[in-house]
Amino acid sequence: MWDFFSTVRHRHSVRHYRNDAPVEAEKLHAVLEMAAAAPSAGDLQAYHIHAVTDSDKRGQLAQAAHQQDFLFQAPVCLVFSADPERSAGQFGERGRTLYAIQDTTIAASYAQLAAVAAGLASAWVGDFDAAQVRRVLDIRAGLEPIAILTLGYPAEIPEPTPRRPLDEVVTRC
Numbered sequence: 455m456w457d458f459f460s461t462v463r464h465r466h467s468v469r470h471y472r473n474d475a476p477v478e479a480e481k482l483h484a485v486l487e488m489a490a491a492a493p494s495a496g497d498l499q500a501y502h503i504h505a506v507t508d509s510d511k512r513g514q515l516a517q518a519a520h521q522q523d524f525l526f527q528a529p530v531c532l533v534f535s536a537d538p539e540r541s542a543g544q545f546g547e548r549g550r551t552l553y554a555i556q557d558t559t560i561a562a563s564y565a566q567l568a569a570v571a572a573g574l575a576s577a578w579v580g581d582f583d584a585a586q587v588r589r590v591l592d593i594r595a596g597l598e599p600i601a602i603l604t605l606g607y608p609a610e611i612p613e614p615t616p617r618r619p620l621d622e623v624v625t626r627c
């Protein structure tokens with residue numbers, strides 16, 4: 455296991471996965487537990503996660519993501535859906551339009567870093583047709599799919615991507 459800083463530095467989007475190395479059930483469980491450990495507004499966890507291992511469904515998710523075939527190649531896709539009404543019950547419009555999305559994406563971020571710490575690789579996928587994803591997974595009305603994470607053992611060494619200088623993104627005051 456890496457410490458937090460090494461984990462963050464080693465996380466790069468991976469879009470090629472080994473097809474001879476499934477994700478162990480215990481690792482997947484640990485990743486999902488870390489997602490659920492993320493903070494959420496009012497501790498409501500206004501999201502739902504579909505953990506997809508079925509290859510037919512992954513194939514259909516790849517199509518829903520505009521033929522991003524690595525969703526099929528990855529042994530696991532985690533689909534994170536926001537549950538706006540769950541947050542709206544306590545926080546009204548701000549919960550509905552903001553907190554539920556924040557809860558969901560924070561959980562996905564925790565899952566992504568947990569995957570890296572567990573020796574897996576991942577990519578965050580946002581470019582998909584949400585209605586199609588909903589149909590593929592029979593996602594109930596009221597849930598809004600907003601992010602997909604692919605998980606698996608890497609079959610490539612990804613190139614680190616550049617970042618804007620800190621001074622450009624941070625104002626110290």
Ligand SMILES: Cc1cc2nc3c(=O)[nH]c(=O)nc-3n(C[C@H](O)[C@H](O)[C@H](O)COP(=O)(O)O)c2cc1C
Pocket residue numbers: 465466467468469522577578579580581582612613614615
């Ligand atoms: C909101 C969001 C949407 C993204 N959508 C996609 C996507 O649809 N397909 C893809 O291959 N990568 C997608 N990415 C991954 C980014 O391209 C990637 O994180 C960025 O280029 C930085 O590279 P790195 O993850 O290796 O640091 C997405 C990332 C985020 C945060």
